Amino acid sequence: xxxTLEYFFDYVSPYSYLADSxxxxxxxxxGAELVCRPMLLGGLMxxxxxxxxxxxxxxxxxxxxxxxxWVDRYELPFAFNPHFPAKTITALRVSLVALEEDPxxxxxxxxxxxxxVWVDKVDPGDTSVLKSVIDAAGLDADHLLARCGExxxxxxxxxxxxxxxxxxxxxxxxxFVGDQMFFGNDRLDFVEAALR
Amino acid sequence: xxxTLEYFFDYVSPYSYLADSxxxxxxxxxGAELVCRPMLLGGLMxxxxxxxxxxxxxxxxxxxxxxxxWVDRYELPFAFNPHFPAKTITALRVSLVALEEDPxxxxxxxxxxxxxVWVDKVDPGDTSVLKSVIDAAGLDADHLLARCGExxxxxxxxxxxxxxxxxxxxxxxxxFVGDQMFFGNDRLDFVEAALR
Numbered sequence: 001x002x003x004t005l006e007y008f009f010d011y012v013s014p015y016s017y018l019a020d021s022x023x024x025x026x027x028x029x030x031g032a033e034l035v036c037r038p039m040l041l042g043g044l045m046x047x048x049x050x051x052x053x054x055x056x057x058x059x060x061x062x063x064x065x066x067x068x069x070w071v072d073r074y075e076l077p078f079a080f081n082p083h084f085p086a087k088t089i090t091a092l093r094v095s096l097v098a099l100e101e102d103p104x105x106x107x108x109x110x111x112x113x114x115x116x117v118w119v120d121k122v123d124p125g126d127t128s129v130l131k132s133v134i135d136a137a138g139l140d141a142d143h144l145l146a147r148c149g150e151x152x153x154x155x156x157x158x159x160x161x162x163x164x165x166x167x168x169x170x171x172x173x174x175x176f177v178g179d180q181m182f183f184g185n186d187r188l189d190f191v192e193a194a195l196r
Numbered sequence: 197x198x199x200t201l202e203y204f205f206d207y208v209s210p211y212s213y214l215a216d217s218x219x220x221x222x223x224x225x226x227g228a229e230l231v232c233r234p235m236l237l238g239g240l241m242x243x244x245x246x247x248x249x250x251x252x253x254x255x256x257x258x259x260x261x262x263x264x265x266w267v268d269r270y271e272l273p274f275a276f277n278p279h280f281p282a283k284t285i286t287a288l289r290v291s292l293v294a295l296e297e298d299p300x301x302x303x304x305x306x307x308x309x310x311x312x313v314w315v316d317k318v319d320p321g322d323t324s325v326l327k328s329v330i331d332a333a334g335l336d337a338d339h340l341l342a343r344c345g346e347x348x349x350x351x352x353x354x355x356x357x358x359x360x361x362x363x364x365x366x367x368x369x370x371x372f373v374g375d376q377m378f379f380g381n382d383r384l385d386f387v388e389a390a391l392r
Contacts, residue, residue: 058366170254
């Protein structure tokens with residue numbers, strides 16, 4: 001039985017922000033090995049023919065109420081990002097560089113980026129804003145941002161996104177335990193059961 | 197605080213079948229007054245611009261795995277209906293007649309209809325099949341089916357569907373506790389919290 005938890009996410013997704021807050025506890029309880037797979041949600045949606053919930057206005061309105069309930073349950077700070085859907089491609093590439101160079105630094109970076117988007121309402125598509133978030137998380141923003149332009153890093157983000165689509169994903173967050181796929185913050189209890 | 201639970205559903209919806217199995221327990225635990233509101237899911241989707249999950253092929257494939265997990269958790273019999281999306285409009289109209297004439301008979305009818313679609317794989321659009329399901333549930337099928345043709349009954353189904361849309365629903369099952377809306381079998385825990 002697989003003890004690896006693959007976690008595909010994008011900072012643009014508020015349900016990824018919710019799920020992200022629960023993953024440390026889940027990993028501690030199950031002893032799973034967490035493998036973080038940043039992916040571009042917009043690319044995944046185009047590839048699979050899916051559309052953001054708010055494409056249906058009633059879904060968008062309900063999402064606001066639903067997010068508020070989860071935020072209450074998890075006791076999280078939260079503010080809907082006014083730049084939504086924010087441009088997260090650089091933040092995702094920075095994440096891939098950090099994962100490659102210094103995996104131990106990645107949890108702090110990931111937390112800082114999710115928090116910047118879903119608590120501090122910053123625009124992660126603004127490079128100067130992104131730089132200050134990365135610096136504040138204790139990483140070398142100039143270096144990480146410089147490496148984002150490398151074709152290999154760009155290709156890695158595309159590859160993660162295409163792999164997610166090929167394995168059946170259509171949204172974020174998506175989890176895999178072996179070949180079992182789980183979509184959404186609201187399936188973390190099934191993820192945990194699969195890891196036990 | 198409202199103690200009424202309004203429950204909008206359609207027999208065509210497998211997630212309504214799942215939720216329906218949990219409602220007796222939820223009602224017993226909370227003491228809520230259950231108000232059943234049959235509606236036509238296809239009509240609601242057209243009205244709100246929503247589409248069935250399987251419109252996105254990856255979502256359709258995932259739904260199969262997700263349903264199997266819930267069925268295991270709830271320990272329910274289940275078989276995907278080969279007539280999906282089955283024509284449930286007559287079953288819904290029959291339900292409205294039963295709710296009007298003899299509400300005490302309705303839980304048995306609802307259970308029988310959900311079971312016919314999601315366990316016994318029958319086509320509820322076939323009137324002779326529908327008749328035998330209703331008779332087996334101990335109701336007078338000939339009488340109920342005859343009343344389905346009445347304009348008042350047809351209008352009541354339309355009115356339920358339009359009211360659901362007007363109040364923000366876009367899928368099934370949908371629950372209301374006062375003006376708080378909850379979508380999906382996977383939000384029953386939030387429904388229960390709202391009723392406490």
